[in-house]
Every structure is written in structure tokens, then in C-alpha cells.
Amino acid sequence: MRVSELELQDAAAGLLESSSSGALLRQQTDSRGTGASNDIETSPSAGLFRQVAGRFVKHRLAVIGLVVTSLLIVIGILAPLLTPHSPYAVTASFSAAPSGDHWLGTDQVGRDVLSRLIAASRVSLIVGFSTVGLYITFGTLVGLISAYVGGWLDMIVMRVTDMFMAFPFLMVILVVVSALGASLNTIIIVLALFSWPAVARLVRSSILSLKQLDYIKAGRALGYSAPRIWFRHLLPNALGPIIVNATFGIASAIMSEAGLSFLGMGVQPPAASWGNMLSDAQSLTVLTDQPWLWVPAGTMLLITVLAINFVGDGLRDALDPKR
Amino acid sequence: MMVPLLAIDQLSVGFNTDNGEVTVVESLSLTAKEGETICIVGESGSGKSVASQSILRLLGENGIIQQGEIRFKGDNLLNKSEKELRLIRGRDIAIIFQEPMTALNPVFTVGHQLREAITLHSKRKGREATEYAIDLLRQVGIPRPESVMRDYPHTLSGGMRQRAVIAMAIASKPQLLIADEPTTALDVTVQAQILQLLKGLQEGSGTTILLITHDLGVVAEMADTVVVMYAGQIVEQADAGSLFDRPLHPYTQGLIHAMPSLQTRTGVNDERLESIPGTVPALNRLPQGCRFHPRCAYSQDICKQSSPPLVTAGDNRLVRCWLASLPTSSEPYATSGGQAL
Numbered sequence: 309m310r311v312s313e314l315e316l317q318d319a320a321a322g323l324l325e326s327s328s329s330g331a332l333l334r335q336q337t338d339s340r341g342t343g344a345s346n347d348i349e350t351s352p353s354a355g356l357f358r359q360v361a362g363r364f365v366k367h368r369l370a371v372i373g374l375v376v377t378s379l380l381i382v383i384g385i386l387a388p389l390l391t392p393h394s395p396y397a398v399t400a401s402f403s404a405a406p407s408g409d410h411w412l413g414t415d416q417v418g419r420d421v422l423s424r425l426i427a428a429s430r431v432s433l434i435v436g437f438s439t440v441g442l443y444i445t446f447g448t449l450v451g452l453i454s455a456y457v458g459g460w461l462d463m464i465v466m467r468v469t470d471m472f473m474a475f476p477f478l479m480v481i482l483v484v485v486s487a488l489g490a491s492l493n494t495i496i497i498v499l500a501l502f503s504w505p506a507v508a509r510l511v512r513s514s515i516l517s518l519k520q521l522d523y524i525k526a527g528r529a530l531g532y533s534a535p536r537i538w539f540r541h542l543l544p545n546a547l548g549p550i551i552v553n554a555t556f557g558i559a560s561a562i563m564s565e566a567g568l569s570f571l572g573m574g575v576q577p578p579a580a581s582w583g584n585m586l587s588d589a590q591s592l593t594v595l596t597d598q599p600w601l602w603v604p605a606g607t608m609l610l611i612t613v614l615a616i617n618f619v620g621d622g623l624r625d626a627l628d629p630k631r
Numbered sequence: 632m633m634v635p636l637l638a639i640d641q642l643s644v645g646f647n648t649d650n651g652e653v654t655v656v657e658s659l660s661l662t663a664k665e666g667e668t669i670c671i672v673g674e675s676g677s678g679k680s681v682a683s684q685s686i687l688r689l690l691g692e693n694g695i696i697q698q699g700e701i702r703f704k705g706d707n708l709l710n711k712s713e714k715e716l717r718l719i720r721g722r723d724i725a726i727i728f729q730e731p732m733t734a735l736n737p738v739f740t741v742g743h744q745l746r747e748a749i750t751l752h753s754k755r756k757g758r759e760a761t762e763y764a765i766d767l768l769r770q771v772g773i774p775r776p777e778s779v780m781r782d783y784p785h786t787l788s789g790g791m792r793q794r795a796v797i798a799m800a801i802a803s804k805p806q807l808l809i810a811d812e813p814t815t816a817l818d819v820t821v822q823a824q825i826l827q828l829l830k831g832l833q834e835g836s837g838t839t840i841l842l843i844t845h846d847l848g849v850v851a852e853m854a855d856t857v858v859v860m861y862a863g864q865i866v867e868q869a870d871a872g873s874l875f876d877r878p879l880h881p882y883t884q885g886l887i888h889a890m891p892s893l894q895t896r897t898g899v900n901d902e903r904l905e906s907i908p909g910t911v912p913a914l915n916r917l918p919q920g921c922r923f924h925p926r927c928a929y930s931q932d933i934c935k936q937s938s939p940p941l942v943t944a945g946d947n948r949l950v951r952c953w954l955a956s957l958p959t960s961s962e963p964y965a966t967s968g969g970q971a972l
Contacts, residue, residue: 458692522733528689529728530721530748530799540747544738 363626370622376615383426384433391423396578406600413600416588424580425604431581432612435496435565436558442500444554447507452538452546454508455515466512469505477502481564485573495574499561510553514546548627555620559613566609582609634705636839637663637686637807642699644678644685653915654697656682657863663856665806668833668840670850670871672886673860676911679843682860683809686841687720703807722752725800729812731793735784741768741795742780745802752803767798772828790821797828804836811843826852847890851875856947859883862911862922865941868949879950881927882907921953929954 364370383390392411393399399410399418406413412421454465481498488494518524519542527537568574569583577584582605589595589602644656656678663669671679684690686701686708701708703724708716728734736744745764749755755763761780768776771794784792793813800808810829814822826849833840842853850857854871859880867880878884885907909926912918918925924934933953941951 522728522730523736525689526726526728526734526796526799527736528720529687529726531717531719531751532721532747533717541736545736 360626364622367622367625369618370625373615373618373622376611377619380429380612380615381433384430387426387430391420391426393420393423395419395423395427395580403594403598403601405598412604413598415585415601416594419578421585421600421604424585425582425608428580428582428585428605429608429612431492431575431579432562432565432609434492435499436562436616438496439499439503439561440554440557442496443504444507444550444557446500447504448511448543448550450504451508451511452515452542455512456519456534456538456542462512465508469508472502472505475502481568482571482573485568490568490573490576492575492579495565495568499564503557503561507550507553507557510549511546514549515542518542518545552620552624552627555616555623559616559620562609562616563613582606634702635662636665636704637661637841638700638702639682639686640700640702642682642685642701643697644681644690645695645697646681646690647693647695648915650915652695652697655863655914656685659699659860659865661858661865661868663807663839663841665839666833666837667855668842668853669856669858670842670844670854671858671860672844672847672850674845674911676862676914677860678863679845679860680811683726683811683841683843686809687724687726688716689726721748721800721805722803723805724807724809725803725805726809726811727793727796727800727813729815731789731796731816734796735792737784739783740780741782741784741787745780745795745799748799748802763802764798767802768795770801770832771795771798772824773798789817790824793817793821793825794828797825797832801832801836801838805838807839807841808833809841809843812845813842814849815844815846822849823852829853847886859886862917863914864922864951865949866923866951868947870947873945873948879944879948879955880923880952881929881954882923885926921951 364374397419399414399420401410401414402418403416404410404414404418410420410422412425415421415424450465454462481502484498484501485494488498524537524541527541532541565574565581566583566586569581570587572584572587574583575581585605586602586609594601639659639661642656642659643654645652645654659678659682661669671682673679681690681694685694685696686703688696688708690696696709699709703719708719711719735741742761742764745767746760749760749763749767753760753763765776765780768779773779773791773794779787779791779795784795787795793816797813808829813829814825817825829840829842830853832838840853842849844850850871857867857869857871857874858865859867859874859882861882867874867878867883869879874883875887878887885905888905889907891904907926912922912925918935920936921927921930921934921939924930927934931953939951939953941949942955944950944955
């Protein structure tokens with residue numbers, strides 16, 4: 309037990325190291341190793357990054373989540389190379405049970421389920437990351453400027469977010485998707501459109517308390533411009549909650565996409581998505597007699613969302629300065 | 632006559648509150664010559680910090696400058712655009728804040744922040760900026776400056792942090808350094824070191840220092856000219872020597888007697904530390920007449936009815952008290968003592 313835990317931690321450390329921000333870590337250890345005393349220009353966040361990574365690695369579920377998520381990302385990126393068949397190729401055998409040729413069987417029009425499953429992972433990840441990328445960027449900008457400028461601008465922005473949050477989310481999405489037509493881009497934009505207000509509020513509240521602090525006032529007193537204060541001084545301090553929110557946001561965007569696709573409002577066949585694969589299970593015969601058509605997609609969805617949420621939990625604990 | 636470095640003329644500053652606009656600083660005037668140290672003294676709520684922050688217009692969204700001029704080398708800072716002001720902030724005028732614990736950004740190293748302050752107002756870049764940063768840290772008396780450059784603020788003690796903050800403030804050799812209670816949050820021993828440091832830096836560069844404090848010990852140590860504020864107004868202004876020798880305003884007398892001392896002062900034999908009864912009035916509920924009269928031992932009828940003007944009382948001295956303005960009044964406070972208080 310002890311040993312496996314240690315191995316896990318090692319694996320996670322390795323993963324962290326290989327991720328893009330891991331470069332900072334290496335840079336610092338290098339400069340320390342050679343004892344270069346005048347190497348002061350190492351990245352300013354390197355020290356904090358080390359601390360956070362250290363705390364994250366202690367969180368077992370989060371590390372497992374990170375490993376699984378990374379695996380999924382690799383699968384998503386390499387999807388065209390990994391699929392045993394074309395996800396769109398129709399074979400002669402419809403709804404065939406798993407066999408040596410089709411490991412997870414074929415669907416109702418004779419496409420290989422495993423290949424579609426792999427192709428769909430790419431769709432889910434694209435939806436998750438693009439949606440979150442879009443709305444985190446927008447929400448952060450809005451919240452930051454709204455809080456820093458204050459006054460009437462803040463008032464207007466907050467009323468707009470109130471309005472967005474008061475809409476019945478799912479119904480509006482259904483209406484918008486049916487009006488604009490269902491496509492991957494539409495889903496991403498619509499999901500982002502309804503997710504930014506929460507981020508804007510989150511960022512606004514942390515900036516409101518941060519901007520009272522002396523170092524922000526001192527920055528102004530030193531003659532720093534407003535954008536410099538926003539992006540160089542305020543944002544790095546508010547980053548923790550934003551990262552955590554983004555991580556959970558990825559999971560929920562993937563869920564929303566699956567839900568919309570299940571209802572036929574999302575990714576349209578023949579393109580594969582875990583959601584539209586699940587919609588096959590709307591028929592009772594499939595649900596009871598052909599589990600290979602829906603169990604794999606459901607399982608993948610479950611694993612993905614759980615893994616990402618574990619990472620989010622771990623990040624939340626690791627970034628919390630009170631721990 | 633030469634243009635003074637800083638001339639504040641009839642400055643009034645207010646804040647927007649739920650109960651309407653409240654005036655926090657009223658008709659404040661003062662001038663500072665080059666190389667001079669001016670101390671603004673007063674209790675919390677007397678408007679001293681607000682006055683100092685309005686010089687660089689750092690008051691935030693609720694602060695309103697109601698009237699007056701703040702001239703820096705003859706230019707009215709209140710007429711400048713935010714952009715023009717930004718060039719003055721940090722370069723010509725720098726501020727040191729009270730709380731060294733929060734005056735540095737916790738997510739960046741000391742070196743990073745110092746270099747940022749340096750590169751913003753000078754042509755120094757890269758290695759040159761780093762070397763200058765190390766040099767500044769050495770000037771403010773930080774041991775092992777090279778390694779402190781790589782440290783995060785939370786790893787430094789309060790005194791070290793305040794030194795680093797001072798290093799940032801003097802990076803571009805400002806002509807005016809505003810220090811808003813720079814030693815209040817520090818240990819007494821560290822306090823003395825920081826004051827010594829400021830004094831030394833001033834001697835080297837001829838910087839004018841505007842020191843905001845509530846600590847008369849600091850005033851005695853540093854000041855050339857002292858401005859005593861009470862409830863938003865100047866109540867007394869004098870050079871440091873005469874102020875301590877012969878305080879004119881009852882409030883100043885009270886402050887001086889509320890100061891603990893190891894030596895027995897003439898006329899003060901009891902061991903109890905004296906205090907001024909009452910508290911500073913809320914600025915939206917100021918008493919009629921003299922703002923100090925409810926707490927004043929010499930309060931007369933006139934004090935309750937109308938507000939005393941700020942009048943000249945001897946060489947370079949100003950005082951806002953009916954006792955000093957009325958020619959007929961005796962001077963119960965003219966002796967060195969505080970017997971009456």
C-alpha cells in the first residue's frame with residue numbers, strides 16, 4: 309500500500325514536470341543546482357508553483373484524477389491514430405455484440421463503437437476546454453475591470469450578470485441552439501454565454517478585496533498604469549479561485565454538451581459524441597439487450613467528469629493559502 | 632522668492648458617504664521647501680492620511696477634492712490628467728505606506744517588484760536594473776541583498792519589508808517622499824532604525840519628507856516643521872523646537888502631555904500619564920464652534936459659538952484658538968507647563 313502510494317506521487321510529480329509550467333520548476337532547480345547567485349530573473353511564480361504542486365501531490369484522488377485526465381487528453385489528441393476502424397465507416401453488421409474485430413460491438417447503423425468512443429473523447433475535450441477558455445477569459449476581464457473601475461460601470465455590469473443568471477439556463481440554450489442550428493461551435497458559444505457571469509462575479513469579489521490592499525495603492529503611487537495593475541498585480545493574486553472554477557467548468561461543460569447531444573440539440577450524427585451515443589439508449593431494447601451501445605459512453609462520461617472534478621478538488625485545496 | 636517644492640493651498644477634501652458628502656480635510660494650507668521634513672500629527676480620523684494621499688490623488692472613487700490647489704514646483708497637481716500624474720507618481724513624488732506587511736505583492740519576489748519600479752521610471756534594463764536594485768537594497772541597510780532579491784515578501788520581517796518598500800520608493804530619487812506612518816506597525820527598536828534610515832537618505836539626496844504620524848516621539852526625532860491636525864483642520868503649525876517648548880493650542884499641549892517620558896518634565900510630577908478626555912468627533916456630527924471645545928479645559932462661551940480662525944502667533948507660527956486670537960485673554964497656557972491640564 310505504502311509503496312504504491314509513493315509510486316503514484318512520483319508519477320504525478322513526473323506529470324507536473326512534463327507539463328508546460330513544469331519548465332519553471334526545472335529552471336529553478338537548475339539555477340539552484342549550479343549555484344548561480346545572480347540568476348534573479350527566474351519566473352516570479354516559480355516559488356509559489358512549487359508550494360502548490362507540493363500540496364497537490366499529497367492529495368491522492370486529485371493525483372489519480374490528473375493521471376486519468378492527462379490520459380484522456382492524450383487519447384483525444386491521438387484519436388485518429390488510435391481508432392481501430394473509421395468512426396464513420398458503416399459495416400454490414402448492425403448492432404453486433406462485441407467481437408474480436410469490433411471490441412465494443414457496432415451501433416445501429418453498423419459503425420464501430422470503440423472507434424466512435426475514441427473520436428467522441430476529442431469532441432468532449434474540445435467542448436470542455438474551448439468553452440471554459442472562452443468564458444473564463446471574458447468573465448475574468450469583465451470582473452476585473454468592473455471591480456477596479458467601480459461606480460456606474462460596476463453597477464451596470466452586475467445588473468447584466470444578474471440578468472444572465474436569472475434566465476432559465478437550459479431552456480434558453482435549447483431555444484438558441486434550435487434557432488442557430490446545432491453544431492459544435494454553437495454549443496461552445498452558447499455554453500460560454502451562460503457561464504461567464506459566475507466567473508465575472510467571482511473575479512469581481514476577489515478584486516474588490518484585493519484592490520483595497522496597500523500594494524495596489526503602492527503600485528498606483530509608483531505610477532503604474534491601470535492595465536499593468538490589473539494584469540501584473542491584481543490578476544496573479546486572484547488566479548487561484550479562477551483556476552479552480554475553470555477546472556470544474558470543464559467538467560460541467562462536458563456534461564452539458566452530452567446532455568444537449570443526447571437531446572439531439574448538440575453534436576449531430578454522423579459526428580460522434582458521448583451524448584449522442586447515449587441517445588441510442590432511448591430505445592428500451594437497446595437499454596436492456598444491447599448494453600455495449602450505451603454503457604461505454606456512459607462510463608467514459610462518468611470517468612472523465614469524476615477525474616476532472618478530483619483535479620479541481622485537489623487544486624482548490626492546494627491553492628488555498630490557509631492550508 | 633523661490634517657488635516652494637510643495638505648496639498646498641486651501642485644500643478641502645470630502646468623501647461621499649451614505650449620509651451625503653462629509654468634509655474630511657478643511658482648508659488645509661502648507662508649504663514645504665526642498666530638503667525640509669514636515670510632520671503632520673494628529674489622532675486617527677484627523678484627516679492627516681487623507682490630506683497626504685490627495686497630493687497624488689490616490690483617494691479612490693469616493694474621495695472628492697472640493698477646493699484648493701496642490702502645487703508641486705509651481706504646477707497644480709489637481710489640474711493634471713491621470714496620465715500626466717502617472718509620470719509624477721513614483722518618479723518625483725513617492726509614498727511609503729503604513730503597513731509593510733501588505734505593501735508588497737505576496738506573489739512576486741522582492742527583486743521582481745523592485746526591478747519593476749526601477750524600469751518604469753528609468754532607462755535601466757536587464758542586468759543594470761538588477762544591479763541598481765541590489766544597490767538600493769544595500770542603501771536601505773538590507774544584509775545579503777543578492778539573496779533577498781530572490782525572497783518572497785512573506786519570508787522577510789516587518790522591518791526588512793519596510794526597508795524594501797523604502798528602496799522601491801527611493802528608486803527614482805523622488806524630490807518629495809510622503810511617509811504615511813512608516814513606523815507605526817514596527818517594533819520600537821526597528822522604528823528608530825527606519826527613522827535613522829530616512830534621515831540618512833534625506834541628508835544624502837536633499838529629499839523633502841512629508842511624514843504623517845500620530846507619534847510625537849517620531850516628530851521630535853525628525854521634524855523641521857510640525858503641523859498639528861484635529862478633526863480635519865490645522866490647529867497649530869510651528870517649527871519643531873518652539874512647538875515642544877511652548878505649545879500654544881490646548882490640543883497640542885494635551886498631545887505632548889500624553890506622551891510617556893522617562894525624564895520628569897518640569898511641572899509634571901505625578902506619575903500618571905495624562906490623556907485628553909473624549910474622542911475625535913465624527914466628521915458628520917461636528918460640534919458647533921471650535922471643534923475641540925468639548926474636550927478642552929479652557930473652553931469659554933465664544934468657543935461654543937463660533938469657530939476660531941487660524942491666526943499668526945509669532946514667527947512662522949499659526950494657531951487656531953480663541954485664547955490666542957483674543958487680545959484680552961490671559962495666557963494660561965503660555966508657561967511650559969501643563970499644570971492646568
